[in-house]
Amino acid sequence: MEIVRSQREPTHSAASTTSAKLSFYRSAPALEVRLEDFELYAIDRLRVLQGISDGLSRGKKPEEMEKLVLLLSTSPPRDELRKWFLSMETSLFRYRFRLESPESQRSLMSEFQLPYKAISRAEFETVKEKLNQVARSIGQPLNADTLFFKAPFEEVPELFAGRRVFLQKGFAYVAMHQVVSLVATQFRSNLSKCLVLTNRKWTSTIRDTERDRLAPIIEALSTGYLGPDYSQPKNSAEISLKDINGQASSSFPLCMRHLFDKLRETHHLKHGGRMQLGLFLKGVGLRLEDALLFWKSEFSQKVLQIVGAERFDKEYAYSIRHNYGKEGKRTDYTPYSCQKVISSTPSTGDHHGCPYRHFSEENLRAALTKMGVCGRSVDGILDKVRNKHYQIACTLTFEAIHDAPYDSGINHPNQYFDASRKILQNKMEST
C-alpha cells in the first residue's frame, strides 16, 4: 500500500474479496490514498465505529478505503485500542451479515471458504433429541427444516460459553440462525491478522519522511478513540486522605461507594475489590504514599493484626505499589472502565463488580435508597436494570443524586467522579 502525496486521484487496483458490500480480509487490497483524504476517511470511520459503540448506527459508507486507512491508523499498537477496533469492526460486520437473506448468507459462507458443512440427515437423526433440548433451553424452538452446521468448538466461543449450542466430542452443532457467530469469528481472526501484517509493513516499508507526516495524524486518531483512560490524573484533581470520606458519599459511583463502605465496615476486601477500588482511587488522584497509608489504616484493625506488619508490607503493600507501576514490570495500570467492571465475575465473599448487574433487586434498592435516591427514581433505575442497561441505570442514579441531566452517559467510574466534582464545584462557586 502506498501513501501518495500528489494530486492524483486514488485508484482501485486489484480486487479485494468478492462481495461488494462485505469484505472479508482474506488478502489486502492494494490502494493508494491521498494524505489529505486519509484523515477525513479515518475520522469518518471513527464516527461509524463510535456510533456503534454508543448504540447508534449510521448509514452505509464506501468500505474499502476507510477500512484500509483505519488498519493503518491502529497500527501503533495499543492493545486496548486494537481490541476495541476488532470488536467494533466485528459488530459492524455481524450487523451487515444478518441483514442478508439465508441463501445469500450461505453463498457468502462458501465464498469465504469457511470449512463448515451442513450435517447429513443421518447425523441429524442421531443428535436430534439433544438439539431439540438445547433449542428449548434457549427459547428458540426448532422448526422442521432448521439446518445445522458442525464446527469445532474453538470456532464458536460465544455460542458455547452461553450454552446455546450442543457440544459433542469437541464439535458444536450450530443452527442456521446462529451461523452469524461462526462467520464473525472468522472475520475477526482475519482482521486481526491483517492488523499484525499491516503493522509490520508499516514499520518496515514506510519511509521515514512519510512516517513523520502520518504519525501525528495517527497519534491524534488513536487517542481520540477511547477517550481518557484516567491513567494520569490531572494535578488539580488530587484527593487527600481527609477529603476521601466526604467525596465518597457525594461523588463516588455506587460500585466504588459500596466497596469503600464495605472496607470501612469490615476492614478487609478480597483481591477483586482491592483492584477495582484501588485503581479507581489512583484515577481520582490519590497519591501512592497516601494510598499506602489509607489501606494500611483500614486493614490495621483486622488483617494487619493477623498477618503482621512485615507480611502486610510484602503482600498487600507490594500489590498497591504494583498498581502504581512501581514494581514488577512497572505497568501503570489503568482504572477499570464500566465495561470491565460489568464483566467481572464476583463470587463468594466478593463485593466488586457492577451493583446494577451483580446485586439482587432488593439489595440494589436498599443501596440506592441509602445513597439518597428517591423512590420513583429507584423504580426507573430498576426498570433499566431488568433490561440489562446497567450503565444507563448508573447514569440515572447520577442524575437523580445531582439533580441535573447528564447526556453523555457513564462509561467509566472515574468519569462519574469527575462529572460529580464539577457539578458540586460549580454549585459552590455560584452560591
Next chain:
Amino acid sequence: MSKDENLVEDKMQIDQHDSDRLQKNVPDGFSEDYLKVYYGKLFPCVDIYRWLSYGNDGKHPACDQSYFGRREFSFTLENDIYLRFLSFNNVVEMESSIRKKCPFKIDIGPVYTVDPAKRRAYAQGGNNVFSPIERELVFDIDMSDYDDVRYCCSGADVCLDCWPLMNVAIKVLDMSLREDFGFNHILWVYSGRRGVHCWVCDGRARRLRDEQRASIAEYFHVNKGGENNAKKVNLTGAVLHPFLARSYTEVLKDSFEKKMLLSQKLFASEDRFQKILQIIPDDSIASELLDKWQGNRRSSISKEDVNVSRWEQLKHVLQSGKHKVQGLRRCVEEIIFTYTFPRLDMEVSKHMNHLLKAPFCVHPKTGRICVPIDPNDCDDFDPTTVPTLSQLIEELNMSNKRSESEEDWERTSLRKSIEIFRSFLSALLKSCKKEINSNVRQSTDARNW
C-alpha cells in the same frame, strides 16, 4: 550415590537425636531438611519432565528439541523469595536446580515462543515476540468458595463431610471435558489442603487461546453473583441444556439428596433452612414452609431424618403445580445446583500465562503431598489420609530397598500416586507420539501478500 547415602545416615541421626528439635519448629512435619530428602529421593522429576515434554524428548526428527526449554517454571523459596521465568533445557538441569534450591513451591507456567530466560532479548520494537504459545487448560476448585453452603468447616479446613463437594466437581467437569469437548488426557491433582486442580493436556487444549479458555470457564459457570445476590443460580428456559441436565441426573441430584443434605444438616436449624427458602421466588410459599418448620415440635418420634422430611415437603410444594407462579418451574434444580454444582476460580482458567502449582509439590502448611486423584475412583479419595512429607521420610527410613532396581518411592505411601500419574502419562505419551509421527499440527495460517 555416596552423597545420598550420607544424607540418609544424617537423617537417621537427626531422627534419633534431634527429633524433638524438629518437632518443635515444624508444623505438621514440614521442614527444609525433609524437603531436601524428598527432592533427592521421592519427587518424580523425570516423570514430570516426560509429561511436560509431550513426546519432544524423543529421537524422532519431528521432535522439537527446544520445546521443554521454552516452558516457564517458578520457584518459591524460603522467606517468600520468588523466582519467575525459570527454564531448563533438559531433565538434568531441572533436577539439579530443584535439588539445589529446594523450593517450597514449584509452579508451572506456559510454553513461550522463546526461552523465557532470554525474553528481554526479544522485547524490542514493541513487537510482542515473547508470548505464550501453549499451555494446558487448567481449573482450580477451592473449598473455601463453598463456605456459604457448608457448615461442617470453613476457610482452610476440610473434612469428610464437605469433601464430597470436590468429588461432585471432579465428576461433573471430567465428564463434560470428555463428552462435550472431546478431551482425553485429564490429570486431577489434590492441591494439598482444601481443593483440587485439573490439567487438561490434549494438544488441542494446550493450543487454546485466552478467549476460548474464558468461554470454557463460562460454560461451566452456573453459580453467579457475589455476596449481594441471594439467588445465585438462574435456570431459565423450558428445559435444561443437555450438559446441565446430565450433570443433574448423573451426579448432582444424588449427591445432594443422599450426601450433602444429611452431612450438612441443611434444614436442621432456622438460619440454615432460611437460606434455602430465600432461593424460592414466591414469598407465600416460602412463608408457608417457614411457619410449618418454625413451630415444629416433632411430636411423634419420627424415624425419618428432619432434613430429609423437610426437603421432601419443599419438593412436594414446589413441584405440585398448584401454584402457578413464574420462576418456580426449576426451583428444585436451582437449589440443588446452588448447593452442589462446581465452583471454579474463573481467573485461573482464563489466561495462558497463569502459573499453577506442580503436582507432587509439598504443601507448606499441611505437609501433604499434592497427589494425583483418579477421577474414576474419587469417591474413595480421603484428603485427611494423604501422605505427608514427614510420613514419607519416616517410611523411607524404616524400610530397606528390596531389590537393586527398586525405586525409593515404591516402598512408601507415594507408590499408588506415582502409579496413577504414570498410567495417565503413558496414555498421553502414546498419543503424543502418534501426533509427532504423523506431524499433525495446526499450522499457523501463512498468508502471502
